[in-house]
């Protein structure tokens with residue numbers, strides 16, 4: 463997480479106090495980030511091996527980038543679809559799905575677009591995708607409401623990743639290189655909307671500058687507004703730098719939640735540590751199953 467102001471409190475780090483609290487908890491939120499999928503072999507966004515480290519890929523997660531160069535944008539997203547399909551959910555994805563089946567008051571807010579929580583059979587009614595998913599396609603014209611679930615890899619033949627470009631899962635790769643390597647694409651090569659037939663299809667993710675899905679915002683709002691307090695929010699594998707997603711930590715606190723951070727680094731969440739927080743530093747794939755045992 464980004465450097466935060468020094469905290470007055472230091473977080474607890476013992477499993478026992480966490481397990482005691484979790485056992486008594488009825489309403490628990492999880493806020494998930496790319497660190498949850500790191501051990502599955504997917505690069506995070508802002509860490510050392512991060513996907514956004516090359517300016518090009520940061521620029522690509524915007525509507526302007528798609529309008530400017532849909533071919534490059536589709537190469538970026540097709541590559542991430544390919545990477546996500548070539549890895550497996552890890553024990554943390556399965557542990558969270560198991561808790562969701564066991565605890566009716568457990569809700570997951572995921573920033574991840576990689577589809578791994580879904581493939582771990584996380585109950586879909588309590589898995590809210592704040593930033594959409596790589597495996598939804600929708601018409602790039604907002605006036606057309608076409609959307610489809612799509613796992614085709616490559617998404618169109620012209621985007622097939624040359625064998626020498628396909629990196630083994632988990633490798634840190636500057637994917638902008640692979641995007642340059644593919645022949646220049648024309649819009650005829652790219653997926654088109656079968657409904658309005660005029661426009662390109664785009665990835666069903668939330669780009670920077672775009673509003674989060676209304677239905678997801680409302681589900682989160684209703685959960686936070688319910689009369690009963692929230693007992694805990696688990697903040698797993700996120701730098702908490704993207705808003706409004708990061709704001710759910712403070713909103714949960716305001717409803718009584720204690721915060722449990724699971725992260726490779728031990729930075730405090732936005733607003734610093736508060737009394738009763740926990741910090742478990744390490745790999746989410748190892749720690750989360752322990753915590754949810």
Ligand code: BV8
Pocket residue numbers: 463494495496497498500501506507508509512523573574575593667668669670671672673674698699700701702703704705706724725726727744745746747
């Ligand atoms: C919007 C999809 C308004 C695309 C993504 C305040 C309020 C509202 C908005 C803003 C605001 N301030 C600024 C904004 C604008 C912007 C924003 O937040 N900018 C940031 C960069 C400052 N927000 C927006 O634009 C949002 N839209 O607010 O719209 C609006 C309202 C009405 C009408 C119109 C507009 C939209 C944001 C969504 C952007 N889309 N993704 C794509 O993926 O291509 S964001 C992207 O970042 C991913 O979704 C990702 O999930 C997300 C967050 O990153 P993290 O998951 O945290 O990943 P990161 O690499 O950063 O961190 C990984 C962490 O894991 C690290 O801490 C690391 O230490 C740890 N880790 C690593 N390995 C492990 C580990 N932990 C455990 N185990 C390990 N093994």
